[in-house]
Amino acid sequence: MGTTATVEIADPLPAARLAELADEVFAFLREVDARFSTFRADSEVCRLNAGDRFEPSPVLREVLARCTALWQQTNGYFDVYATGRLDPSGFVKGWAVQVASDRLLAAGAANHCVDAGGDVRVRGRSPSGQPWRVGIRHPFARDAVCGVLAGTDLAVATSGVYERGPHVLDPFTGTAARGLRSVTVVGPDLGEADALATAALAMGPAGIAWLSTLDGYTSAVVTDDGRFLCSQTLPLAD
Amino acid sequence: MRRVLIPVAGLFATTALLVALKSGPGVMRLPDQVPVIQRVAPTPTVDPLPEGEPGSDPAAPPSPTPGPDGGLVYVGDSVYAEFGYVTVQITVVDGRIVDVVALEMPTAEARSVALNARVAETMRERVLAAQSAKVNTVSGATWTSEAYRQSLQSALVKAGLA
Numbered sequence: 001m002g003t004t005a006t007v008e009i010a011d012p013l014p015a016a017r018l019a020e021l022a023d024e025v026f027a028f029l030r031e032v033d034a035r036f037s038t039f040r041a042d043s044e045v046c047r048l049n050a051g052d053r054f055e056p057s058p059v060l061r062e063v064l065a066r067c068t069a070l071w072q073q074t075n076g077y078f079d080v081y082a083t084g085r086l087d088p089s090g091f092v093k094g095w096a097v098q099v100a101s102d103r104l105l106a107a108g109a110a111n112h113c114v115d116a117g118g119d120v121r122v123r124g125r126s127p128s129g130q131p132w133r134v135g136i137r138h139p140f141a142r143d144a145v146c147g148v149l150a151g152t153d154l155a156v157a158t159s160g161v162y163e164r165g166p167h168v169l170d171p172f173t174g175t176a177a178r179g180l181r182s183v184t185v186v187g188p189d190l191g192e193a194d195a196l197a198t199a200a201l202a203m204g205p206a207g208i209a210w211l212s213t214l215d216g217y218t219s220a221v222v223t224d225d226g227r228f229l230c231s232q233t234l235p236l237a238d
Numbered sequence: 239m240r241r242v243l244i245p246v247a248g249l250f251a252t253t254a255l256l257v258a259l260k261s262g263p264g265v266m267r268l269p270d271q272v273p274v275i276q277r278v279a280p281t282p283t284v285d286p287l288p289e290g291e292p293g294s295d296p297a298a299p300p301s302p303t304p305g306p307d308g309g310l311v312y313v314g315d316s317v318y319a320e321f322g323y324v325t326v327q328i329t330v331v332d333g334r335i336v337d338v339v340a341l342e343m344p345t346a347e348a349r350s351v352a353l354n355a356r357v358a359e360t361m362r363e364r365v366l367a368a369q370s371a372k373v374n375t376v377s378g379a380t381w382t383s384e385a386y387r388q389s390l391q392s393a394l395v396k397a398g399l400a
Contacts, residue, residue, distance in 0.1 A: 134374065
């Protein structure tokens with residue numbers, strides 16, 4: 001998926017066990033990358049785009065089924081075919097981190113932070129004993145944040161149009177979405193949060209009203225003209 | 239005058255609607271290179287329309303009104319379209335339309351007007367401040383991951399794969 005991942009486990013487990021858990025997470029993320037990468041010609045996604053006829057794996061079927069449900073939930077604004085080719089990256093990155101976090105929890109590591117390219121899932125407490133603190137990247141100021149979230153059970157996904165980053169397409173016009181610079185969605189499931197953030201960004205200013213209708217998810221938005229709006233119930237640290 | 243202007247405003251309402259749906263919020267101004275309509279007489283009068291004129295609105299303010307730069311401002315009828323009313327205002331100088339403004343337009347936002355009360359309850363605005371607070375991690379593509387992506391992309395180009 002062309003990104004970097006970080007795993008931090010704060011549980012008092014033996015070092016060998018911690019290394020094993022971290023290795024399992026990275027092995028899973030590599031497996032996801034091999035299956036869903038849009039860069040690797042032998043990934044299932046690339047083979048589908050190339051017109052290969054093969055039996056899709058159950059994992060690919062599950063992901064595409066969830067992407068279809070999100071397409072409906074977002075009135076078509078989360079569209080894995082927005083570019084004309086299948087690209088489920090807007091869901092897969094968050095989904096993969098969520099699955100990795102679920103597996104860590106099931107394996108007895110209840111205090112952890114998994115981050116892939118800015119999609120973050122935290123559970124339990126940080127090594128300081130305090131709730132995890134997750135910054136929201138400031139879309140205009142390099143290396144600064146515009147808010148800090150704190151919590152013991154958060155999925156945080158941010159979709160943004162940054163200085164040199166890729167644009168998000170409005171699937172209805174095929175042109176780059178305008179109006180919102182970054183959208184952060186916070187809730188229970190990181191795959192969904194990722195897709196909802198991408199959809200709101202594609203909607204433009206109308207995405208702000210739409211975000212406020214979501215059940216179970218809170219959000220923060222920075223507009224092109226530098227306004228910062230967030231849910232009353234967003235778990236801000238300060 | 240009004241009889242001439244109504245089809246003109248109608249034309250622009252259609253054009254503006256298409257643009258507005260792509261361009262987002264606020265009052266929309268068409269670019270300078272829009273076709274100039276020459277059919278408008280150079281010195282429109284403020285005579286009221288005959289009563290019962292189709293398309294007339296007895297409650298509408300007198301039109302035209304003097305605008306800035308010596309122009310005359312005409313407000314078109316409010317026309318109901320899907321999701322809301324379209325009202326177009328034009329400014330005419332020397333018989334040429336120099337400005338077209340959509341006073342009302344069912345943009346994507348307008349479709350959400352019914353939701354605005356709920357937005358006010360659930361969303362608040364804060365100052366966009368740049369902080370360097372202590373955090374465990376940051377949500378949002380980081381400079382590191384962007385650099386990674388660019389580097390990967392350049393590598394793919396060099397490899398003849400992109």
